Amino acid sequence: MSGTLPAGQAPDGALGAPPHRARALAGAAAEVALQDGSSVHVERVTVRYAGTRPRPALDQVELRVGAGEHVAVVGPSGAGKTTLLHVAAACLRADLGRVLIDGQEPWGLDARRRRQLRGRLFLAPQVPPLPPRQRVVTAVLAGRLPAMSLVSSARSLLYPLGIGAASRALAQFDLAERIFDRVDRLSGGERQRVNLARALLAPARVWLLDEPLSALDPVRAARALQAVRQEATRRGVTLIVSMHQVEMALASFPRVIGLRDGSVHFDVPASQVTSGQLSALYAHSQPVAEADDQPLEEAGPSELPMVWR
């Protein structure tokens, strides 16, 4: 499937990038070889954090994301979105059930093979783990580390190679001019965009992005999401993004999963999400008016209560 359009995805043009951005994106794509996306299957996964709450963080979650698919995960705070992404990234082991990446169960592999499998996965954590004093260029190029030998990785920390690639990735998020700044001198939103630029350098087949837009203003968030989706589409990368901007999730993703209290409440094409489903998903933050249970596409964006925008 390398270089072809994954099933169910909008063609690049449909994402509406202006020509100069499309050219820049093509440049960024050339930095990393086009690869097939990986499938992610979450099979009856239960995660219970030790000694905390009676309810598990994930409760028998069942999910199948095909290679090259783009999926948004929405749901209230504490729903289990981060836990789900960490399980899918093979950072956290489920108490029950299993995760399969391209049919392989990470926790059934020996350490070396698990490391190789993890190399197919890129997790952008909710709080970007950018060491203070590190330069932006080093932070972005760290996206390549999984594909490098130990010696090359150590050397790259001292003498960054691929400054051009880092600069082009940063340009997708309007940050090229900050390339030699220290990350601890960036705003929260700028750090998030550095983290996204890092994804563009990663040789991964699955991008798991945990609330990557939470600190961005609406215009930057839309541009950043467009850049990420366009690049993921071009490479055939599987994309799973958790986010609180429900309206943007519905408008930008072909498929939306609603998670609440560790369970999947809905998992449908974005066009089929109803206001009733969203009311139930966010019941504790129910806005003033009772929403009709009709697809939001038919209802129109003005029907979307303010709390979900």
Ligand SMILES: Nc1ncnc2c1ncn2[C@@H]1O[C@H](COP(=O)(O)OP(=O)(O)OP(=O)(O)O)[C@@H](O)[C@H]1O
């Ligand atoms: N390390 C941890 N130890 C104990 N409990 C945890 C831990 N991490 C998460 N939890 C609990 O698990 C539940 C799910 O948390 P999670 O972070 O997955 O939710 P979330 O949907 O990502 O929320 P948010 O939108 O606020 O980021 C929450 O009740 C949370 O308090």
Ligand SMILES: [Mg+2]
């Ligand atoms: Mg979270």
